[in-house]
Amino acid sequence: MHSSAVFLIEFGCLILGLGLLGRLAGRFSFSPIPLYLLAGLAFGEGGLLPLVASEDFVAIGAEIGVILLLLMLGLEYTATDLVSNLKTHYPAGVVDAVLNALPGAVLALLLGWGPVAAVVLAGVTWVSSSGVIAKVLGELGRLGNRETPAILSILVLEDLSMAVYLPIVTALLAGVGLAAGAVTLAIALGVATLVLVLAVRYGRHVSRFVSSDDPEKLLLVVLGVTLVVAGLAQQLQVSAAVGAFLVGIALSGEVAEGATSLLAPLRDLFAAVFFVFFGLHTDPASIPPVLLPALALAAVTTATKIATGYWAARRAGIGPKGRWRAGGTLVARGEFSIVIAGLAVTAGIEPSLGPLATAYVLILVLLGPLTARYTEPVATALTGRLRRRNATSRGRTAPDPPDSHETIDDQDIVGRT
Numbered sequence: 001m002h003s004s005a006v007f008l009i010e011f012g013c014l015i016l017g018l019g020l021l022g023r024l025a026g027r028f029s030f031s032p033i034p035l036y037l038l039a040g041l042a043f044g045e046g047g048l049l050p051l052v053a054s055e056d057f058v059a060i061g062a063e064i065g066v067i068l069l070l071l072m073l074g075l076e077y078t079a080t081d082l083v084s085n086l087k088t089h090y091p092a093g094v095v096d097a098v099l100n101a102l103p104g105a106v107l108a109l110l111l112g113w114g115p116v117a118a119v120v121l122a123g124v125t126w127v128s129s130s131g132v133i134a135k136v137l138g139e140l141g142r143l144g145n146r147e148t149p150a151i152l153s154i155l156v157l158e159d160l161s162m163a164v165y166l167p168i169v170t171a172l173l174a175g176v177g178l179a180a181g182a183v184t185l186a187i188a189l190g191v192a193t194l195v196l197v198l199a200v201r202y203g204r205h206v207s208r209f210v211s212s213d214d215p216e217k218l219l220l221v222v223l224g225v226t227l228v229v230a231g232l233a234q235q236l237q238v239s240a241a242v243g244a245f246l247v248g249i250a251l252s253g254e255v256a257e258g259a260t261s262l263l264a265p266l267r268d269l270f271a272a273v274f275f276v277f278f279g280l281h282t283d284p285a286s287i288p289p290v291l292l293p294a295l296a297l298a299a300v301t302t303a304t305k306i307a308t309g310y311w312a313a314r315r316a317g318i319g320p321k322g323r324w325r326a327g328g329t330l331v332a333r334g335e336f337s338i339v340i341a342g343l344a345v346t347a348g349i350e351p352s353l354g355p356l357a358t359a360y361v362l363i364l365v366l367l368g369p370l371t372a373r374y375t376e377p378v379a380t381a382l383t384g385r386l387r388r389r390n391a392t393s394r395g396r397t398a399p400d401p402p403d404s405h406e407t408i409d410d411q412d413i414v415g416r417t
Helices: 002-027 033-043 055-075 079-110 115-126 130-139 148-173 178-210 215-235 240-250 253-280 288-315 320-329 335-347 353-393
Strands: none
Touching (some): 002 033, 002 055, 002 253, 033 335, 033 353, 055 215, 055 240, 079 148, 115 335, 115 353, 130 320, 130 335, 148 320, 148 335, 215 240, 253 335, 253 353, 288 320, 320 353
């Protein structure tokens, strides 16, 4: 009885604290992710007040949080959208992967962490935060901008790539051999392909089976199916997160909309618990030694993400201002980076990887909204100054010519209602 009371008090204080931190983040219009990570650091090993009674429950809640994050991500897309994006925008996805995964892999190898850690850190630096970016686009009023589809296409391709990447990482962390790893990847690709085909051809029937006019029944069926599929996927070494993502893709129409509204509060609760759990397993004293590498990695991958967005928007025919806005918007890292790093922390492959990932995400989840807002005006000002300097060096002065590539469609007001 005493331990039960301690658990309730301890876990209740944790949830209350997360609620207050989320309210604080909302007041200042920034993502609560860094505050949740800091809360985990405060209550974990070496923190101010380590959790004892509720640690096991927090671990289970964190796993459910990852599953719900990926389920909700899958619900945002239809299989047709994913196939269309894959066919149309795959070059941007390749550029994104090369420019942003490579710095993480190189740093891990330079630090002597080995190839498995290199693959993990490559994923941490590769994937942008869909949640933070969607929030920033809405707050800045850019959802109707011409560059926004280019941004979203990169995010969709990153999410789809996770269906392949996560099983690879899971197999590597499990220490399976080359043959077993190849089998795991083949299973993952086969399952993903099968789900996409079924969703495209029979998505209505799947949604009809799950559908219910009673919100309670719909919630229970969707959540139950997701947990069962996630568990089966984990048994096959495919990754529970991928299983949840594929369930989300298979559902469409009114079922997806209804499930999204019902599951959103649960997702937010357990996602917050997940970020805290990651912080719990990171000793605050281990962060200062990796702070400089994290800062260097953040600087490099900020530049590479801006380059990625610029290139993708240029390829889509967007003017220079929209290209800079697209690049600056993609900088933020968040939930996926922590999910990937969390797999490595649980497997215990490299003690410093968790602290480095924590510091890296803290930096970029705070920097991301700033680059989204200020990359374009700073780049425009620097470009104008360079033009004036070039004109002066040629012995003439002239006002800045109008940007011949910029069209009215590229302005902030386009597409707003």
